[in-house]
Amino acid sequence: MSVKVAVFVAGSWGTALSQVLADNGNEVVVWTRNEAQALEINERHSNEKYLPGVSLHAGIRATTSMEAAMNGAAACIIVAPSAAMRQVAAQMKPFWTDDMIAIHATKGFETETLERMSQVIEEELLCGEDRIAVLSGPSHAEEVVRQCPTTVVIASTSIQTAERAQDLFMNESYFRVYTNTDVLGVELAGALKNIIALGAGLSDGLGFGDNAKAALLTRGLAEIARLGVEMGANTVTFAGLAGVGDLVVTCTSTHSRNWRAGSMIGQGIPIPEVLERMGMVVEGIRTTKAAFKLSDQYHVQMPITEQLHHVLFEGLDPKTAVESLMGRVRKNEIEEVAKSNWT
The missing domain is CATH 1.10.1040.10 (N-(1-d-carboxylethyl)-l-norvaline Dehydrogenase; domain 2)
Structure with missing residues (x-):
């Protein structure tokens, strides 16, 4: 079933995951602060700074409006750098609704607090940990956008949330997803x-x-x-x-x-x-x-x-x-x- 998914932000990994989501038939809206980058994605279907030479799925749209990205979204994919995670999550809060799930794919800590990314997101969105999942595993963006066979894991304290995220990303051709509860x-x-x-x-x-x-x-x-x-x-x-x-x-x-x-x-x-x-x-x-x-x-x-x-x-x-x-x-x-x- 096709759903709307909001992706933050339009770096290499966020763009690659957007490609998987779009390949799976979902409506994908990527949020970026950069107006020129949004224009490039929408008009040229490319993101040359981060993934040179790659043609993006025509169904991927980009916007600089946080509200437009999140309005009606079933899931939010957060791939902001660890140093920016708290700021991005705080900006998402006014548009966060009870039926959304958050899936982050950032591999790092907040150095000031030593908190993991799921903890930062939980604090800023004021949601339970059972509505947060993490996507990880051996997965270079440069290979995923070329549809090279890739296998990842999605973890959440809620197996229902993990399986919702798994359904979004699972692609029988090239992107296999396992679940785990050890966040x-x-x-x-x-x-x-x-x-x-x-x-x-x-x-x-x-x-x-x-x-x-x-x-x-x-x-x-x-x-x-x-x-x-x-x-x-x-x-x-x-x-x-x-x-x-x-x-x-x-x-x-x-x-x-x-x-x-x-x-x-x-x-x-x-x-x-x-x-x-x-x-x-x-x-x-x-x-x-x-x-x-x-x-x-x-x-x-x-x-x-x-x-x-x-x-x-x-x-x-x-x-x-x-x-x-x-x-x-x-x-x-x-x-x-x-x-x-x-x-």
Whole structure:
């Protein structure tokens, strides 16, 4: 059944998800602050800044009016950067109705409060957590808009909300959707893997090869799971699409913003210049700051996050950071895995 869906905002991932929704026969209205971008989407059916060379579905409309986007919508898809999530959700509040659901696809934290995106949305929309879902998993926007086979997970504390979101996005040709009720685990996995992707890019930028990157991914997953389990997430979530799946794709693909940023840092390019070259949000940098605080708050060892924090915010040389990781006290891998509650 076709319904109206409002999408916030018109970046690469928001645009790609709009394409899936439109392919599924839904009425899709994308909200953007940029009048020129709205005009481009409506008249040229393109979004060249974020997805160059892609022809958008003719049924996707764009507007700069929040009211026009939300009026009559059954669901709101929020893909704002983590730093803008509270502001966007607050602007949505006057037009939010009791029959809507919110689905966010942003992988990060609010660094000031250390809140997850679903918590920020719940606070601003004044709605119950059962009306919020999170979409995550291994999914590059550049591949989704080309209809490359992609599989994601949608999590909500309400299985009914998760299934409503699943119905919106499920496409038998190229976009498969699973449901999950572990919102905490899915959000943590999606956000924290960006830190490891930064590290993987940094390792590649230093020319350290596949052995180093494989170790980084493996130990990075253990690090993510340690914090997640301590915070109350389900261990199994980290072995699924939101965990291993998203970690692998983000750490090994040149589509990954976090990998690209890490690679440039590893090559010695100053961080301000890296961010300028990227031209898009690199969530892993903000997430590193948040995760560093969370590791202290929950008394969880996160050595990769710690060393990246030193590199990003304290000026530590990347090679020195790697040496610190390699020189850590000797441990038994199986004992450490067992302590992480993976058994």
